[in-house]
Amino acid sequence: MAATTEQRAEPLPPRGSTAWGRLKRNSLAVVGLAIVVVIVALALAAPILPLADPNITEPADRLMPPFSEGAWLGTDQLGRDMLSRLVWGARVSIAVGVAATLVAALIGSTIGLIAAYFGRITDNVLMRGVDMLMAFPYLLLALAIVAALGPGLINALLAIAVVNIPFFARSVRGATLGLVNREFIEAARLSGFSDTRIILSELLPNVLPVIVITMSTTVGWMILETAGLSFLGLGAQPPQADLGSMLGDGRGLVMTAPHVSVVPGVLILILVIGINLLGDGLRDVLDPRLKSGALSRPVARTEVAPGPPSGSGDKGALLEVTGLETEFRVGRRVLKAVNGVDFTLQPGESLGIVGESGSGKSVTAMSILGLVPTPPGIISKGAIRFQGTDLLRLPLRDLQDIRGNRISYIFQDPLTTLNPLLRVGDQVEETLIRHQGLSSRAAMAQAVELLNAVGLPDPRTKARAFPHELSGGQRQRVVIAMALANRPDLIIADEPTTALDVTTQARVLDLLNDLRRQTGAALIFITHDLGVVSELCERVLVMYAGRVVESGPVDAVFNQPRHPYTAALLACVPVLGEPDRSLAAIPGLPPAVDDLPRGCAFADRCPLVLPDCRAREILLARSGEGRRSRCIRWQEVGHG
Amino acid sequence: MLGYALRRLALTVPVLFGISVIVFLVISLIPGDPATAILGAFATPDNVERIRRELGLDQPLPLQYVTWLSGVLEGDLGRSYSLNRPVVDEVLDRFGPTLILAGAALFLCSVFGLVAGVVSAVRQYGWADKVITVAVLVGISTPSFFLGIMLILWFSVGLGWFPTGGMYALFGDGSIRELLWHLTLPATALAVVATGVVARLTRANMLEVLRQDYVRTARAKGLREGRVIFRHAFLNALVNIVPIIGIQAGFVLGGAVYIESVFQWPGIGRMLVTAISTRDILLVQGGVLVVAASFVLINLVTDLIQVALDPRLRRG
Numbered sequence: 001m002a003a004t005t006e007q008r009a010e011p012l013p014p015r016g017s018t019a020w021g022r023l024k025r026n027s028l029a030v031v032g033l034a035i036v037v038v039i040v041a042l043a044l045a046a047p048i049l050p051l052a053d054p055n056i057t058e059p060a061d062r063l064m065p066p067f068s069e070g071a072w073l074g075t076d077q078l079g080r081d082m083l084s085r086l087v088w089g090a091r092v093s094i095a096v097g098v099a100a101t102l103v104a105a106l107i108g109s110t111i112g113l114i115a116a117y118f119g120r121i122t123d124n125v126l127m128r129g130v131d132m133l134m135a136f137p138y139l140l141l142a143l144a145i146v147a148a149l150g151p152g153l154i155n156a157l158l159a160i161a162v163v164n165i166p167f168f169a170r171s172v173r174g175a176t177l178g179l180v181n182r183e184f185i186e187a188a189r190l191s192g193f194s195d196t197r198i199i200l201s202e203l204l205p206n207v208l209p210v211i212v213i214t215m216s217t218t219v220g221w222m223i224l225e226t227a228g229l230s231f232l233g234l235g236a237q238p239p240q241a242d243l244g245s246m247l248g249d250g251r252g253l254v255m256t257a258p259h260v261s262v263v264p265g266v267l268i269l270i271l272v273i274g275i276n277l278l279g280d281g282l283r284d285v286l287d288p289r290l291k292s293g294a295l296s297r298p299v300a301r302t303e304v305a306p307g308p309p310s311g312s313g314d315k316g317a318l319l320e321v322t323g324l325e326t327e328f329r330v331g332r333r334v335l336k337a338v339n340g341v342d343f344t345l346q347p348g349e350s351l352g353i354v355g356e357s358g359s360g361k362s363v364t365a366m367s368i369l370g371l372v373p374t375p376p377g378i379i380s381k382g383a384i385r386f387q388g389t390d391l392l393r394l395p396l397r398d399l400q401d402i403r404g405n406r407i408s409y410i411f412q413d414p415l416t417t418l419n420p421l422l423r424v425g426d427q428v429e430e431t432l433i434r435h436q437g438l439s440s441r442a443a444m445a446q447a448v449e450l451l452n453a454v455g456l457p458d459p460r461t462k463a464r465a466f467p468h469e470l471s472g473g474q475r476q477r478v479v480i481a482m483a484l485a486n487r488p489d490l491i492i493a494d495e496p497t498t499a500l501d502v503t504t505q506a507r508v509l510d511l512l513n514d515l516r517r518q519t520g521a522a523l524i525f526i527t528h529d530l531g532v533v534s535e536l537c538e539r540v541l542v543m544y545a546g547r548v549v550e551s552g553p554v555d556a557v558f559n560q561p562r563h564p565y566t567a568a569l570l571a572c573v574p575v576l577g578e579p580d581r582s583l584a585a586i587p588g589l590p591p592a593v594d595d596l597p598r599g600c601a602f603a604d605r606c607p608l609v610l611p612d613c614r615a616r617e618i619l620l621a622r623s624g625e626g627r628r629s630r631c632i633r634w635q636e637v638g639h640g
Numbered sequence: 641m642l643g644y645a646l647r648r649l650a651l652t653v654p655v656l657f658g659i660s661v662i663v664f665l666v667i668s669l670i671p672g673d674p675a676t677a678i679l680g681a682f683a684t685p686d687n688v689e690r691i692r693r694e695l696g697l698d699q700p701l702p703l704q705y706v707t708w709l710s711g712v713l714e715g716d717l718g719r720s721y722s723l724n725r726p727v728v729d730e731v732l733d734r735f736g737p738t739l740i741l742a743g744a745a746l747f748l749c750s751v752f753g754l755v756a757g758v759v760s761a762v763r764q765y766g767w768a769d770k771v772i773t774v775a776v777l778v779g780i781s782t783p784s785f786f787l788g789i790m791l792i793l794w795f796s797v798g799l800g801w802f803p804t805g806g807m808y809a810l811f812g813d814g815s816i817r818e819l820l821w822h823l824t825l826p827a828t829a830l831a832v833v834a835t836g837v838v839a840r841l842t843r844a845n846m847l848e849v850l851r852q853d854y855v856r857t858a859r860a861k862g863l864r865e866g867r868v869i870f871r872h873a874f875l876n877a878l879v880n881i882v883p884i885i886g887i888q889a890g891f892v893l894g895g896a897v898y899i900e901s902v903f904q905w906p907g908i909g910r911m912l913v914t915a916i917s918t919r920d921i922l923l924v925q926g927g928v929l930v931v932a933a934s935f936v937l938i939n940l941v942t943d944l945i946q947v948a949l950d951p952r953l954r955r956g
Contacts, residue, residue, distance in 0.1 A: 128658070129658075131655075131658070132658035132659065132661075132662055133662070135655050135658065135659055135932065135935070135936055135939075136659065136890070136928075136932050136935070137889075137890040137891070137893040137894040137931060137932060137935045138890055138891055138894045139891075139894025139895065140893065140894050140912075140928050140931055140932060141662070141928070141932075142894075143894075143897060143912055143913075143924070143928065144663065144666045144924055144928045145666065145669065146916060147666070147915070147916040147919075147921060147924040148666045148667065148669035148921065149669060149670075150671075150919070151916065220781065224781075224783050228783065228784075228785055228898055231783075231785050231898065232897065232898065232901055232913050233913070233917065234913070234917075244783075244785075247783075247785065247786060247789070251789050254789055254793055254797070255793075255797050258793055261786075261789055262790070265783065265786035265789065265790070268783050268786060269778075269781060269782055269783065269786065272781040272782075272783070273777060273778060273781040276780065276781050277777065296764060296765075296847070297761060297762075297764055297846070297847045297850035298851065298855075298856070300859065300865045301859075369860065371856055371859060371860055373851070373856075396865075397864075400862045400863070400864060401862060402862070403859065403860055403861065403862035404860055404861035404863075405862055408860070408861075409857075409860040411853060411856070411857065411860075413853065416852065416853035416854065417853045417854055417856070417857045418854055418857065419854040419857070419858070419872050419876070420854070420876070420950070420952055421875050421876055421879070421950060421951065422871075422872075430861065430863065431861040431862070431863075434861065434863055435862060466952070468951070468952050479857075482857075482861065
């Protein structure tokens with residue numbers, strides 16, 4: 001689970017921020033707000049502004065171009081002042097758009113609240129009706145209503161309001177459904193409150209943000225659509241004019257006097273842009289979950305901070321990790337998930353990495369092939385040499401040649417690691433084609449063989465199955481087949497059985513172990529299950545707060561831990577035949593990785609802590625044959 | 641898959657039924673006497689009496705509906721009083737041009753919306769993402785009728801590249817090439833808002849999918865980034881985007897009303913505007929019914945495409 005939570009680290013909202021504060025920080029929303037405020041203020045102030053009368057015609061001054069004297073924006077075909085008409089037209093358009101929004105919000109929210117509160121038949125009848133409205137192309141229903149009621153601004157307003165009712169009904173119903181079974185509603189019912197009172201005083205205030213969000217996202221359309229109906233001559237009737245009818249009047253003159261249509265068109269565009277910017281900002285503030293595209297996607301490989309290429313170390317080693325530091329940069333916080341890890345792996349060797357959630361074991365493993373998600377992950381220091389090449393400095397294309405070929409991964413949850421849309425055989429085949437250049441036919445034959453080797457019954461049929469048609473254990477067998485497909489030199493298994501039930505776990509582990517031995521691949525096995533490590537691995541690394549705290553041969557480390565943390569982990573393992581043994585949970589929590597202490601990170605939870613432990617950094621020092629420990633009192637561990 | 645398709649097809653029946661009820665009820669929204677409203681104030685009493693009988697206005701509402709629906713099912717949508725010809729003939733004549741226009745716009749918005757959304761997500765925070773985000777914002781805020789006028793101003797009047805309107809040239813050869821030449825500007829104007837919506841939702845869906853474990857698996861297999869993006873991420877995002885494109889079909893069919901008016905496109909949209917001005921209610925009813933029914937069928941198709949993409953949806 002460690003990997004999952006660390007990968008999903010998202011920027012936290014700054015503490016203590018108000019909605020207004022957050023809105024202000026969104027510069028686009030502020031621009032939108034400014035646009036809307038200016039236009040609305042002008043429209044509201046129209047009667048007191050020193051403007052010409054918008055309806056006074058002056059045939060002598062018709063179609064004056066913009067920037068003429070006495071008419072900044074020119075005049076229209078009847079010699080009316082465009083600026084004045086624009087301000088008055090905006091007033092009408094905004095009023096009608098806002099009124100339509102209010103009508104739609106009122107009726108739609110009422111339907112949504114009633115449907116969700118009463119449920120059952122009421123809900124069914126109301127929402128099926130709403131579905132019917134949604135089944136129409138949006139504007140056509142409005143046209144049908146205008147057709148029946150007759151052209152006119154009020155009728156256009158009503159028509160646009162009606163077609164927007166479903167958006168309010170649906171979102172308000174959804175929000176209310178989440179509330180109707182909560183305790184406070186139950187309490188209000190038991191206190192004998194009437195249904196009306198519960199809806200108005202208990203439910204409505206809680207769904208108000210949803211209504212506001214829906215209003216802010218629909219008001220722009222409604223202004224556009226009412227203007228559109230006026231443009232078609234179905235809304236505002238002369239002499240009354242809104243922006244749409246001005247545009248409609250001007251379109252016949254587009255060749256001789258384009259300003260008559262361009263001016264109102266541009267104003268609609270700017271107004272709606274402003275409203276949409278503000279609406280997006282409001283939505284982000286009021287409902288961060290809806291924030292579209294707020295999530296970062298990981299890029300093809302983990303970003304590596306620039307640094308000098310590392311010299312070669314142990315020539316015979318398969319993998320040599322030195323001074324690896326991987327961190328997550330979240331806003332101003334830097335989470336040091338891996339904080340200086342060194343280890344070496346010989347060909348064919350099996351290494352276990354154990355530690356609590358958040359100890360950095362998964363991030364260490366994913367750093368090897370650059371699979372730590374960036375953003376926010378970044379490998380800030382260190383070297384990872386595989387067969388002598390530094391993987392961190394390798395071009396992406398060369399790294400891709402190693403991924404899935406010389407080094408392969410088995411991830412934790414087989415439900416999510418397989419692509420749900422592709423047949424499992426194709427997913428195995430893909431890696432064969434990629435790295436061995438096999439033809440599709442040869443690759444499929446080999447994929448079936450691999451599925452057979454991992455013990456899938458009837459592999460030929462199973463190859464054509466989709467992941468959701470297989471059990472968890474079967475899926476993980478597919479993942480193992482994929483990992484083994486190109487006979488890798490190193491397999492990295494990251495808690496491969498955690499998501500499986502216990503009996504399946506044992507079988508999958510046996511399979512993994514057998515196949516690894518047959519192919520002679522080295523193994524890095526990440527787990528918090530110490531029992532599995534002692535079965536599968538020769539050596540073990542114990543990690544804590546991003547660092548290795550102890551390493552050595554599995555038997556030696558587990559029989560005689562030389563770090564208090566290892567000892568504490570071992571004390572948590574139940575032992576068969578010793579039912580009286582108390583399971584000691586480790587008191588306290590690991591330190592936050594953005595605020596690591598200078599001294600030993602385990603000091604706060606350690607029974608052997610001395611003042612010295614906190615005073616300086618504790619180094620990983622030799623603690624026996626092939627063993628190292630990051631503890632100054634390692635000789636006393638396990639003796640009292 | 642076939643079983644699912646049949647079940648899904650069966651589900652459209654109640655929807656079509658509901659649509660027919662709403663379209664039928666539109667007439668009862670007419671204030672005053674519908675027969676007079678339909679025929680105008682100067683209609684002869686004979687004609688008024690005739691349309692009363694035709695509409696069955698003397699009968700109770702449910703019975704009127706049944707009479708009307710059985711007519712519809714036999715292809716009888718009544719008679720247009722402004723055009724003096726059967727509504728069904730006029731609607732069918734006008735339906736083709738609208739389908740061509742809306743289809744072209746839907747094609748444009750799918751292609752450009754998907755490409756822009758994918759590029760924007762893959763290059764998140766890069767300059768391409770910023771440019772696309774701004775373009776999308778302007779696009780979804782654009783009144784299509786205004787954009788249509790601007791396109792005519794620049795590309796027809798100014799540059800002379802495209803005709804100012806119509807579907808074919810007055811003395812043209814009626815070829816596909818000529819049609820495409822006339823189609824370019826109106827389809828573009830009609831597609832802009834929908835392109836913005838598709839791009840925005842494609843970006844959001846791609847960002848979500850690119851974070852999934854199976855994309856990490858694809859990268860861990862050593863697949864090239866292009867294959868990771870398209871075969872593993874994009875296909876999964878598409879499952880959620882296809883219905884969104886279906887919804888855009890509704891906006892495009894509605895928006896066609898503006899664009900057909902601006903470009904004098906001989907489709908149902910322009911017919912409806914004229915029909916509303918002349919208060920030819922039966923023509924409006926027929927046009928709306930046919931377009932709404934075609935929208936239901938489009939949504940059926942997008943649903944089937946979605947299920948074809950995602951095997952998990954085929955059960956139940």
